[in-house]
Amino acid sequence: xxxxxxxxxxxxxxxxxxHQQDLITDAAVAITGDxxxxxxxxxxIKSDFSxxxxxxxxxxxxxxxxxxxxxxxxxxxxxxxADDLPLMTWLEEHIFPVESKWTPHMIFxxxxxxxxxxxxxxxxxxxxxxxxxKEVARATEESGMRAWIGEVLYDFPSPxxxxxxxxxxxxxxxFAHYREHPLITVTADPHSVYTCSKxxxxxxxxxxxxxxxxxxxxxxxxxxxxxxCQERYGCxxxxxxxxxxxxxxxxxxxxxxxxxxxxxxxxxxxxxxxxHCMESNMKLASGTAPVTQMLxxxxxVGIGTDGxxxxxxxxxxxxxxxxxxxxxxxxxxxxAMNAEQTLHAATLGGAATLQAQKQIGSLAVGKKxxxxxxxxxxxxxxxxxxxPSHLVYAARGADVVHSVINGKCVMENRELLTxxxxxxxxxxxTMGETLMEHGKD
Amino acid sequence: xxxxxxxxxxxxxxxxxxHQQDLITDAAVAITGDxxxxxxxxxxIKSDFSxxxxxxxxxxxxxxxxxxxxxxxxxxxxxxxADDLPLMTWLEEHIFPVESKWTPHMIFxxxxxxxxxxxxxxxxxxxxxxxxxKEVARATEESGMRAWIGEVLYDFPSPxxxxxxxxxxxxxxxFAHYREHPLITVTADPHSVYTCSKxxxxxxxxxxxxxxxxxxxxxxxxxxxxxxCQERYGCxxxxxxxxxxxxxxxxxxxxxxxxxxxxxxxxxxxxxxxxHCMESNMKLASGTAPVTQMLxxxxxVGIGTDGxxxxxxxxxxxxxxxxxxxxxxxxxxxxAMNAEQTLHAATLGGAATLQAQKQIGSLAVGKKxxxxxxxxxxxxxxxxxxxPSHLVYAARGADVVHSVINGKCVMENRELLTxxxxxxxxxxxTMGETLMEHGKD
Numbered sequence: 096x097x098x099x100x101x102x103x104x105x106x107x108x109x110x111x112x113x114h115q116q117d118l119i120t121d122a123a124v125a126i127t128g129d130x131x132x133x134x135x136x137x138x139x140i141k142s143d144f145s146x147x148x149x150x151x152x153x154x155x156x157x158x159x160x161x162x163x164x165x166x167x168x169x170x171x172x173x174x175x176x177a178d179d180l181p182l183m184t185w186l187e188e189h190i191f192p193v194e195s196k197w198t199p200h201m202i203f204x205x206x207x208x209x210x211x212x213x214x215x216x217x218x219x220x221x222x223x224x225x226x227x228x229k230e231v232a233r234a235t236e237e238s239g240m241r242a243w244i245g246e247v248l249y250d251f252p253s254p255x256x257x258x259x260x261x262x263x264x265x266x267x268x269x270f271a272h273y274r275e276h277p278l279i280t281v282t283a284d285p286h287s288v289y290t291c292s293k294x295x296x297x298x299x300x301x302x303x304x305x306x307x308x309x310x311x312x313x314x315x316x317x318x319x320x321x322x323x324c325q326e327r328y329g330c331x332x333x334x335x336x337x338x339x340x341x342x343x344x345x346x347x348x349x350x351x352x353x354x355x356x357x358x359x360x361x362x363x364x365x366x367x368x369x370x371h372c373m374e375s376n377m378k379l380a381s382g383t384a385p386v387t388q389m390l391x392x393x394x395x396v397g398i399g400t401d402g403x404x405x406x407x408x409x410x411x412x413x414x415x416x417x418x419x420x421x422x423x424x425x426x427x428x429x430x431a432m433n434a435e436q437t438l439h440a441a442t443l444g445g446a447a448t449l450q451a452q453k454q455i456g457s458l459a460v461g462k463k464x465x466x467x468x469x470x471x472x473x474x475x476x477x478x479x480x481x482x483p484s485h486l487v488y489a490a491r492g493a494d495v496v497h498s499v500i501n502g503k504c505v506m507e508n509r510e511l512l513t514x515x516x517x518x519x520x521x522x523x524x525t526m527g528e529t530l531m532e533h534g535k536d
Numbered sequence: 537x538x539x540x541x542x543x544x545x546x547x548x549x550x551x552x553x554x555h556q557q558d559l560i561t562d563a564a565v566a567i568t569g570d571x572x573x574x575x576x577x578x579x580x581i582k583s584d585f586s587x588x589x590x591x592x593x594x595x596x597x598x599x600x601x602x603x604x605x606x607x608x609x610x611x612x613x614x615x616x617x618a619d620d621l622p623l624m625t626w627l628e629e630h631i632f633p634v635e636s637k638w639t640p641h642m643i644f645x646x647x648x649x650x651x652x653x654x655x656x657x658x659x660x661x662x663x664x665x666x667x668x669x670k671e672v673a674r675a676t677e678e679s680g681m682r683a684w685i686g687e688v689l690y691d692f693p694s695p696x697x698x699x700x701x702x703x704x705x706x707x708x709x710x711f712a713h714y715r716e717h718p719l720i721t722v723t724a725d726p727h728s729v730y731t732c733s734k735x736x737x738x739x740x741x742x743x744x745x746x747x748x749x750x751x752x753x754x755x756x757x758x759x760x761x762x763x764x765c766q767e768r769y770g771c772x773x774x775x776x777x778x779x780x781x782x783x784x785x786x787x788x789x790x791x792x793x794x795x796x797x798x799x800x801x802x803x804x805x806x807x808x809x810x811x812h813c814m815e816s817n818m819k820l821a822s823g824t825a826p827v828t829q830m831l832x833x834x835x836x837v838g839i840g841t842d843g844x845x846x847x848x849x850x851x852x853x854x855x856x857x858x859x860x861x862x863x864x865x866x867x868x869x870x871x872a873m874n875a876e877q878t879l880h881a882a883t884l885g886g887a888a889t890l891q892a893q894k895q896i897g898s899l900a901v902g903k904k905x906x907x908x909x910x911x912x913x914x915x916x917x918x919x920x921x922x923x924p925s926h927l928v929y930a931a932r933g934a935d936v937v938h939s940v941i942n943g944k945c946v947m948e949n950r951e952l953l954t955x956x957x958x959x960x961x962x963x964x965x966t967m968g969e970t971l972m973e974h975g976k977d
Contacts, residue, residue: 413932489849492916
């Protein structure tokens with residue numbers, strides 16, 4: 096009669112996906128190994144299973160972990176270093192100079208800083224594209240988070256691998272090392288159409304095909320990118336990728352602020368996905384991506400925070416709030432981008448952009464156990480009429496109390512279990528002071 | 537040599553206003569009674585003063601409490617009841633029906649719910665305009681918060697006072713009761729130009745003059761208001777108030793989404809102030825108020841959350857983040873509405889809209905002790921290069937650990953000292969369930 100589970104998580108509410116109608120009260124989920132083995136009423140689960148461990152939260156809401164589809168984790172070290180500046184001033188006078196100072200050790204620590212913030216604010220999976228990605232991956236491995244990680248390649252030398260040719264070897268190493276890893280998936284990451292030659296874009300397309308990986312690229316982020324592409328190739332960035340036969344179901348395009356209706360239709364036809372980074376697009380004054388039009392056309396849309404230097408946080412609850420609100424005012428339609436659509440984009444929709452919707456993004460028997468629990472016994476979440484509404488418009492990262500990734504508890508009662516947070520913050524403070532000192536040179 | 541203080545608050549950082557250049561490290565503030573008596577280095581303050589009580593926070597940031605210039609506190613009970621709907625559907629099918637069920641007891645409890653959220657998220661003063669304001673004021677008095685409170689008057693009968701004529705008696709009572717109160721200031725509150733006759737608008741103008749009070753009104757919130765005013769009076773809402781000689785230094789106009797350049801110039805000339813409610817304007821798809829233009833013209837601008845039913849939170853840190861970001865993308869200028877400007881609007885700028893800039897809004901000797909302390913020893917706030925940037929773009933309400941209002945500690949280590957939060961949340965949950973049951977009738 097009684098089956099064995101490794102962990103039973105129970106609470107007052109369980110939302111398996113993004114629909115209020117699927118809400119279960121007094122609910123529980125049973126986990127064996129890395130997998131969800133049962134979901135139901137707390138009474139039923141506790142009668143069917145005996146568990147090695149139980150984790151109960153009175154007034155707790157059990158839900159799928161959030162999926163951040165576009166990050167540059169190590170940039171957490173640069174948060175607030177320079178803000179409110181024109182893009183090129185920000186990049187050339189502030190970001191590029193400090194990026195030249197990166198060491199592998201700094202990247203490892205700065206990634207852990209971002210991992211700590213992500214776990215605390217309810218993210219269980221992220222897609223990262225940056226430099227020194229072996230260190231990003233190593234830090235992520237230690238944290239127990241699930242991630243898609245790629246090394247950014249572009250035409251000029253990199254602080255990580257030097258000349259471009261070394262970059263391909265670096266990427267090959269990365270793919271070889273993580274081939275069988277349960278949590279880390281490697282991606283092929285050209286930076287953008289304006290920093291990568293046709294040859295580089297195509298060669299990474301071949302890499303993606305060879306390794307059956309995602310092809311992650313910044314695409315149509317702002318007017319300057321459009322102008323450069325038009326001048327250089329006589330077409331838009333999307334058309335450029337299409338002409339190179341690089342727009343496919345494995346394409347995950349970050350930003351896509353400047354798409355027109357034809358390009359949206361083309362993205363949908365090719366099955367290409369979008370990582371929508373609204374707060375970064377607002378802060379850098381890039382524009383408002385036509386997300387409601389993308390969704391109407393059938394384009395798969397996930398939500399991303401972008402790096403903490405251009406947001407300035409990686410809190411996906413805050414990001415959902417911004418996404419749901421700005422498309423209402425952008426379309427002058429209060430029904431646009433409703434709470435359930437927005438929550439879907441941050442969970443199962445995000446999983447689909449990573450081609451992982453069968454594994455993660457919702458709570459279902461057979462899926463991986465990537466689960467967060469929120470404390471709903473708080474003034475800003477009481478009373479509770481509609482869970483998706485609260486999650487999108489009222490909840491914040493700090494409401495998350497537990498996080499389980501791939502069946503393993505990485506945060507319990509707001510305490511991080513896989514990262515030494517005190518030591519990390521002390522080391523990061525010193526690193527920040529050193530960067531500031533260098534800045535004065 | 538040693539002076540006596542009632543309370544010394546110390547921490548790693550103290551920001552007296554909104555400018556990074558004024559930051560003091562290892563700082564302290566001495567408080568006697570309701571007043572700040574000294575600010576300086578921790579060593580200096582501790583050598584100059586002996587204190588009855590000390591409150592030290594390692595990695596703590598001491599700063600002025602935030603000022604929320606437009607709220608409808610009791611509407612916290614309706615948060616998430618209905619969202620993502622056209623304005624008139626939302627109002628007529630969801631909000632008006634539940635508003636008809638208000639009792640004084642419900643208003644008192646729902647106000648305390650909002651007070652709990654405001655204190656937790658760093659607000660120390662707010663300006664509230666709603667129904668049953670005697671109950672709003674009574675709940676606020678118990679909490680120890682500072683507030684400007686008015687009873688909304690409009691042409692039709694009110695669930696609170698019934699026929700309009702009773703409303704004036706209600707307002708007179710309110711003014712009489714709080715004449716000498718140290719924390720509660722009463723205001724004269726016509727709802728709007730589209731719900732109040734010329735006579736009502738003018739008569740409340742007289743009330744405001746008689747009591748030397750603020751005149752708080754919703755103004756130019758959306759296109760529908762403009763259309764109605766144009767049809768009825770052949771002018772815009774701002775012109776309508778101007779013709780009635782109701783636009784003055786005591787006018788606090790909420791929203792002001794639809795102002796043109798001439799109206800902005802007129803507001804500046806008259807010294808009228810604006811409560812900018814960006815998240816509500818986004819969620820209801822009202823539009824984007826021309827705030828950068830208002831500031832350039834010299835209009836005093838504060839920040840407001842509006843009610844929790846149309847936001848859906850009263851977290852001023854989240855609101856600052858939205859305000860700073862949306863005006864960048866609305867103006868396509870990443871330098872627009874920078875962190876210091878935004879922080880100013882949420883502190884001293886907000887105080888000025890309430891004509892209280894000499895008493896509150898910054899930390900200075902002789903000012904009232906309205907002070908919050910944030911825990912900066914967290915991943916999303918480390919390292920710390922620029923305090924205004926972190927406060928606007930990365931901090932959230934949950935980062936606030938202590939709150940002192942008028943010299944009295946209302947929250948310590950995230951525990952509310954003036955409100956019985958557990959009892960309150962239990963009662964509010966029951967109230968919410970009752971509302972939902974009625975909704976099914």
